[in-house]
Amino acid sequence: MKEALDVYEYWPYEGRPRIRWPGGARVAFWVAPNVEYYEIDPPPNPHRKPWPHPHPSVPGYGIRDYGNRVGHHRQMALLDKYGIKGSVSLSVAVCEHHPELIAACVDRGWEIFNHGIYNTRYTYGLSEDQERAMIRDALETIHRHTGQACAGYLAPALSHSEHTLDLFAEVGREMFGDDGGLYTCDLFHDDQPTPIRTRSGLRFLSVPYSLEMNDTIVYTVNKVEPRHYATMLKRHFDRLYQEGAESGTVMCIPTHNYQISCPHRIRAFEEALEYITGHSDVWVTTGRDIARYYLEHYYDTALADIAAKQTTTTAAGG
Numbered sequence: 470m471k472e473a474l475d476v477y478e479y480w481p482y483e484g485r486p487r488i489r490w491p492g493g494a495r496v497a498f499w500v501a502p503n504v505e506y507y508e509i510d511p512p513p514n515p516h517r518k519p520w521p522h523p524h525p526s527v528p529g530y531g532i533r534d535y536g537n538r539v540g541h542h543r544q545m546a547l548l549d550k551y552g553i554k555g556s557v558s559l560s561v562a563v564c565e566h567h568p569e570l571i572a573a574c575v576d577r578g579w580e581i582f583n584h585g586i587y588n589t590r591y592t593y594g595l596s597e598d599q600e601r602a603m604i605r606d607a608l609e610t611i612h613r614h615t616g617q618a619c620a621g622y623l624a625p626a627l628s629h630s631e632h633t634l635d636l637f638a639e640v641g642r643e644m645f646g647d648d649g650g651l652y653t654c655d656l657f658h659d660d661q662p663t664p665i666r667t668r669s670g671l672r673f674l675s676v677p678y679s680l681e682m683n684d685t686i687v688y689t690v691n692k693v694e695p696r697h698y699a700t701m702l703k704r705h706f707d708r709l710y711q712e713g714a715e716s717g718t719v720m721c722i723p724t725h726n727y728q729i730s731c732p733h734r735i736r737a738f739e740e741a742l743e744y745i746t747g748h749s750d751v752w753v754t755t756g757r758d759i760a761r762y763y764l765e766h767y768y769d770t771a772l773a774d775i776a777a778k779q780t781t782t783t784a785a786g787g
Contacts, residue, residue: 474656475666476634476656476665476666476667477656477658477663477664477665477666477675478666478775478778478779480663480771480774480775480778481778482659482660482661485661485716485771485774486716486767486770486771486774487715487716487717488661488716488717488718488763488767489716489717490717490752490762491752491762492750492752493750494713494717494750494751494752495709495710495713495714495717495718495750495751496706496709496710496713496717496718496719496720496748496750496751496752497717497718497719497720497752497754497759497762498706498719498720498721498745498746498751498752498753498754499556499719499720499721499722499753499754499755499756499759500548500553500555500556500721500722500724500742501555501556501557501558501623501654501678501721501722501723501724501756502541502544502548502555502556502557502558502724502725502726503557503558503584503623503723503724503725503726504537504541504557504558504559504560504563504570504571504574504726505533505536505558505559505560505563505584505588505725506537506560506562506563506566506567506587506588507519507529507530507533507560507587507588507589508587508589508590509524509525509526509530510524510525511587511589511590512590514590514591514593514594515594516591516593516594516628517591517593517626517628519589532727533727535727536725536726536727536728536730537563537567537570537726537727539730540725540726540727540728540729540730540731541570541726541730542573543726543730543735544724544726544729544730544735544738545573545574545577547735547738547739547742548742549577550739551742551743551746551753552746552753553742553746553753554577554578554579554580554753554754554755555574555577555579555580555755556579556580556582556621556755556756556757557574557579557580557581557582558582558584558621558623558654558723559571559581559582559583559584559611560584560585560586560587560588560625561583561584561585561586561606561607561610561611562586562587564610564611564613564614565610568614571614571615574615575614575615575616575617579755580617580620580621580755580756580757580758581611581615581617581619582611582619582620582621582622582623582654582756582757583604583607583608583611583619583621583622583623583637584622584623584624584625585603585607585624585625585626586603586606586607586610586625587625588625588626589626590625591625591626591628592624592625592628592629592630592633593628593630595630597630597632597636600630600632600633600636601636601639601640604622604636604637604640605640605644607619608640608641608644608645608649609644612644612645618641618644618645618646618648618649619641619645619649619650620641620648620649620650620651620652620756620757620760620761621651621652621653621654621676621756621757621760622634622637622650622652622653622654622655623653623654623655623678624655627655629655633655634653634655634665634667634673635667635668635669637650637653638650638667638669638671638673639667639669639671642671650671650673651672651673651674651757651760651761651764652673652674652675652676652756652757652759652760653665653673653674653675653676654675654676654678654721654723654756655675655678656675657677657678657679657680658675659675659677660677660709660712660718660719661677661716661717661718661719662674662675662676662677662719662759662760662763662767663675663771664768664771664772664775672764672768674760674763674764674768676719676721676756676759676760676763677718677719677720677721678721678723678756679705679720679721679722679723680723681705682701682702682705682720682721682722682723683723683724684698684722684723684724684725684728684729684734684738685725685728687701688728688734689728695733695734695736695737696737698734698737698738698741699736699737699738699740699741702722702737702738702741702744702745703740703741703744703745705720706720706741706744706745710748710751719759720745721756722738722741724738
């Protein structure tokens with residue numbers, strides 16, 4: 470049995486090669502709206518139930534439908550106000566069910582990345598060929614509706630297999646060359662981008678995406694009140710901004726249009742956006758652009774530093 474994820478090395482935060490973001494920014498800041506589609510009666514998966522209630526789960530389905538009917542537009546207007554281009558973590562079935570939502574994102578120059586087909590269909594139990602077909606279907610759908618080469622991945626409902634990252638990198642490069650299959654948000658293990666090992670040797674990254682700042686975790690799991698969420702986001706930023714003076718950090722706010730965009734919560738989100746974008750040395754960007762910049766400027770240096778530290782550790786232990 471594996472004792473750790475076999476996709477990256479232990480690489481201590483302290484003493485890494487210095488990162489400088491464009492314009493000397495301390496923090497690369499991005500917002501990842503999860504735009505999802507939940508089936509009210511999806512095919513059963515023996516590994517996980519999609520709804521906590523017996524069928525039909527009207528409350529769960531209804532609030533998520535509210536997100537796509539009302540919340541998405543409310544959040545989109547707020548991001549427009551602060552000059553933020555979202556990086557949409559997309560259940561790609563939305564392209565077929567609500568194409569107008571995707572058209573509005575594309576019109577604004579937002580990034581669209583892969584979050585599976587439906588958020589009620591999981592990776593658990595799929596064969597490698599089935600998972601590859603699911604990923605290819607999603608990337609083809611995104612490209613057909615947006616013209617974009619999909620660069621990023623967040624597994625549907627955070628469900629993974631041992632091959633997920635390998636498959637996304639492989640399919641993305643097969644379809645789009647160096648523009649596709651660049652990064653994952655699925656690892657939650659760092660405050661800077663980090664190289665990820667793939668079986669095919671493709672250049673691939675983890676881009677920080679914080680579960681602790683994710684509005685669903687905050688509101689549904691940890692039961693935090695909106696005013697405290699605003700404080701959390703500002704304190705999270707303050708620490709990353711402080712450390713970013715030495716080496717650039719990444720802050721992501723993952724959102725859901727049925728959570729953050731409820732009328733009683735939206736002001737807390739706006740307060741945080743106003744605070745963060747009020748700092749001049751913050752790079753307000755997208756997940757794709759963070760990945761591209763790091764791959765061009767720091768990836769090779771990072772690999773060399775990781776290898777050197779592994780060699781030193783091995784020699785010390787030998």
